[in-house]
Amino acid sequence: MERILRMLAAGLFVLLAAGAASALDIRSAVIRVDYPQLAPISRFDLKPEDMGFAGAMLAVEDNATTGQFLGHTFANETVAVPPEEAEAALDRLAAEGIRIFVILANAEDTLRLADRAGPDALVINAGSPAESLREDQCRANLLHVAPSQAMLADAVAQFSVWKGWKRWFLVHGSNPADQDVAEAYRQAARKFGLTVAEEREFEDTGGSRRSDSGHVLVQQRLPVFMQEAEEHDVVVAADASDVFAPYLPFHLWSPRPVMGSAGLRPVSFHASHEAWGATQFQTRFEKLTGRYVREEDYQAWLALRVVGETVTRAASDDIATLRAYALGDAFELAAFKGQKVTFRPWNGQLRQPILLFDGRITVSVSPQDGFLHQTSPLDTMGRDQPETACTAFD
Amino acid sequence: MIRLLTTTACAVLALSGPAFANKVFVSNEKGNTISVIDTADWSVLTEFHGGNRPRGITISPDGKLLYVCASDDDLVRVFDTETYEELYTLPSGPDPELFVLHPSGNPLYIANEDDNLVTVVDTETHTVLAEVPVGVEPEGMAVSPRADFVVNTSETTNMAHFISTADYDIKHNVLVDQRPRYATYTSDGTRLYVSSEIGGTVSVIDIAEDGTPTMNQKLTFEVPGVLPEWLQPVGVKVTQDGSRVFVALGPANRVAVIDGESLEVLDYIIVGQRVWQMAFTPDEKYLITTNGNSNDVTVIDVAAEKPLQSIQVGQMPWGVAVTPN
Numbered sequence: 001m002e003r004i005l006r007m008l009a010a011g012l013f014v015l016l017a018a019g020a021a022s023a024l025d026i027r028s029a030v031i032r033v034d035y036p037q038l039a040p041i042s043r044f045d046l047k048p049e050d051m052g053f054a055g056a057m058l059a060v061e062d063n064a065t066t067g068q069f070l071g072h073t074f075a076n077e078t079v080a081v082p083p084e085e086a087e088a089a090l091d092r093l094a095a096e097g098i099r100i101f102v103i104l105a106n107a108e109d110t111l112r113l114a115d116r117a118g119p120d121a122l123v124i125n126a127g128s129p130a131e132s133l134r135e136d137q138c139r140a141n142l143l144h145v146a147p148s149q150a151m152l153a154d155a156v157a158q159f160s161v162w163k164g165w166k167r168w169f170l171v172h173g174s175n176p177a178d179q180d181v182a183e184a185y186r187q188a189a190r191k192f193g194l195t196v197a198e199e200r201e202f203e204d205t206g207g208s209r210r211s212d213s214g215h216v217l218v219q220q221r222l223p224v225f226m227q228e229a230e231e232h233d234v235v236v237a238a239d240a241s242d243v244f245a246p247y248l249p250f251h252l253w254s255p256r257p258v259m260g261s262a263g264l265r266p267v268s269f270h271a272s273h274e275a276w277g278a279t280q281f282q283t284r285f286e287k288l289t290g291r292y293v294r295e296e297d298y299q300a301w302l303a304l305r306v307v308g309e310t311v312t313r314a315a316s317d318d319i320a321t322l323r324a325y326a327l328g329d330a331f332e333l334a335a336f337k338g339q340k341v342t343f344r345p346w347n348g349q350l351r352q353p354i355l356l357f358d359g360r361i362t363v364s365v366s367p368q369d370g371f372l373h374q375t376s377p378l379d380t381m382g383r384d385q386p387e388t389a390c391t392a393f394d
Numbered sequence: 395m396i397r398l399l400t401t402t403a404c405a406v407l408a409l410s411g412p413a414f415a416n417k418v419f420v421s422n423e424k425g426n427t428i429s430v431i432d433t434a435d436w437s438v439l440t441e442f443h444g445g446n447r448p449r450g451i452t453i454s455p456d457g458k459l460l461y462v463c464a465s466d467d468d469l470v471r472v473f474d475t476e477t478y479e480e481l482y483t484l485p486s487g488p489d490p491e492l493f494v495l496h497p498s499g500n501p502l503y504i505a506n507e508d509d510n511l512v513t514v515v516d517t518e519t520h521t522v523l524a525e526v527p528v529g530v531e532p533e534g535m536a537v538s539p540r541a542d543f544v545v546n547t548s549e550t551t552n553m554a555h556f557i558s559t560a561d562y563d564i565k566h567n568v569l570v571d572q573r574p575r576y577a578t579y580t581s582d583g584t585r586l587y588v589s590s591e592i593g594g595t596v597s598v599i600d601i602a603e604d605g606t607p608t609m610n611q612k613l614t615f616e617v618p619g620v621l622p623e624w625l626q627p628v629g630v631k632v633t634q635d636g637s638r639v640f641v642a643l644g645p646a647n648r649v650a651v652i653d654g655e656s657l658e659v660l661d662y663i664i665v666g667q668r669v670w671q672m673a674f675t676p677d678e679k680y681l682i683t684t685n686g687n688s689n690d691v692t693v694i695d696v697a698a699e700k701p702l703q704s705i706q707v708g709q710m711p712w713g714v715a716v717t718p719n
Binding site: 062069277284 | 507508510531551569573591594
């Protein structure tokens with residue numbers, strides 16, 4: 001109680017002392033679109049009810065703690081909706097006066113919501129890695145804190161180069177999302193001088209992801225599927241649909257490391273990451289939510305921290321001012337990944353290191369040593385300015 | 395005034411008599427040990443258990459007590475600087491990382507990263523005097539020479555909070571660059587330096603007579619052949635006369651030398667890998683840096699601004715403190 005009083009007193013004093021700084025009340029909303037989905041292969045991947053929202057809650061706390069010293073308050077609403085109700089939810093929030101939206105949805109719905117929100121809103125994509133959202137379908141009001149598919153694939157490719165694993169056996173699923181991931185890996189291999197020595201498609205024949213004692217069948221069939229491949233150093237899995245990749249590592253014909261959708265995975269964040277002060281993020285998050293952080297939580301946190309940081313620095317609640325500050329040279333944010341994260345001004349993608357995660361620990365972090373770039377080593381991952389198809393930011 | 399006299403007396407003594415031999419205490423974050431080095435011949439005297447994940451380290455003004463933030467034990471361990479025995483522990487709040495002692499030796503001001511608090515602990519009664527709510531992830535701690543203000547930097551809020559030692563209220567907040575790590579006043583109290591690890595800058599903040607801070611400028615760094623991303627300022631030390639400021643640049647493996655008057659970067663001294671914190675010997679002839687990734691400390695000749703030698707210590711050295719004369 002005493003602590004709370006003191007905090008209030010401190011806040012009041014600062015408000016009075018600051019004088020010039022004006023009070024700002026920042027409101028935002030996180031819209032999560034939920035899709036009908038099969039159960040995941042692993043129970044560890046069951047989606048918590050508050051997925052993404054928990055990260056947003058932590059960000060609002062972080063922003064509010066900073067804001068109390070400046071007279072800024074932060075409030076956030078969270079909404080989970082099926083795809084067909086997403087636009088109505090956005091309309092309702094917009095009618096309440098909210099202009100800052102964080103979206104956790106697939107590419108199609110993210111784009112639909114960004115267009116619905118209109119040019120006076122700031123929309124932040126915290127869910128979809130789809131390349132098209134950053135490229136031919138990019139929108140001026142849409143920023144991306146989720147890493148793009150190309151950034152994730154390039155992070156894996158750089159590690160492969162560093163290890164000297166030059167020949168890939170690419171295995172991809174049969175759904176369009178799997179094909180997109182596979183294409184990102186093909187481009188990454190080309191970009192960094194690697195060879196896709198063999199490529200195979202694992203067909204999604206439907207049905208459940210797992211059955212009692214299903215491993216017996218997997219153990220018999222998967223090695224057969226993987227046999228007689230061209231000589232390769234590593235297997236790269238492109239399985240956005242969570243159909244087969246987790247089974248690969250110990251069911252190959254030729255024993256090789258696996259990267260991509262299983263084995264060593266490129267992620268924006270994970271719950272055991274401790275370097276660069278991340279332990280404090282983990283303990284704050286776990287204390288607040290009672291569970292481990294997921295990428296969706298981290299990305300929602302990142303989205304609202306971008307908002308908090310721009311409000312703190314630009315001392316404004318004007319959407320155009322905030323967007324310009326975020327995309328400008330002065331913007332920088334510490335994100336527990338060892339270097340500041342900033343936006344690519346040509347398509348609104350947040351530059352950031354990618355963690356390579358084996359399910360237990362941070363094995364490595366890309367960009368790898370020695371991959372250089374005239375602007376930032378982070379721009380060695382993902383589509384670079386000269387290659388972009390995005391014109392909305394010109 | 396008394397402090398000034400003491401300093402002068404020490405200086406005279408140092409000039410007239412043989413140099414004092416001091417002990418350097420280094421906290422080894424990964425090895426869970428404290429290394430002890432003799433400044434007379436830079437030999438390692440011993441290495442003793444320092445608790446789990448020892449980081450922040452400081453010594454009482456009389457030189458008898460060694461305070462160590464044992465981060466994973468959630469407390470401060472206090473050791474005898476002669477016998478190296480643990481005498482007692484102090485409550486610190488969770489995950490203590492850095493702290494600063496009142497010039498008199500009491501109280502101790504501790505940054506608690508997990509709880510957004512600065513904890514004030516009485517070093518005699520071993521009780522918590524106050525908990526001051528600050529920004530997110532408090533880290534750097536400094537006390538003004540007159541001890542009227544304690545400064546805390548918060549790594550995610552990116553501010554220096556100026557806490558009055560009289561009533562533990564925050565009187566001023568100054569925004570600095572990303573992830574402020576360390577703060578230190580000049581000995582005359584007219585200036586405060588705050589390092590920002592991720593921002594890559596050192597904020598120079600002028601302090602008025604009543605303690606009011608004003609941002610003077612932000613210092614930046616540039617080393618040919620080193621990626622700007624790796625120029626990450628952490629530890630900062632200022633000579634007694636304020637003429638030189640030394641800034642440890644983390645993964646750039648260098649210590650920047652800054653002219654305290656013109657605020658220009660004069661030179662970069664190459665030290666070990668991931669240089670973190672630093673401490674002067676009392677005569678300011680030497681500056682000792684901890685190099686976390688090469689498991690050693692570098693001794694810098696302060697007048698020559700050159701590295702003299704490296705000394706192997708425990709695993710991942712983090713903090714360093716030197717006994718007074």
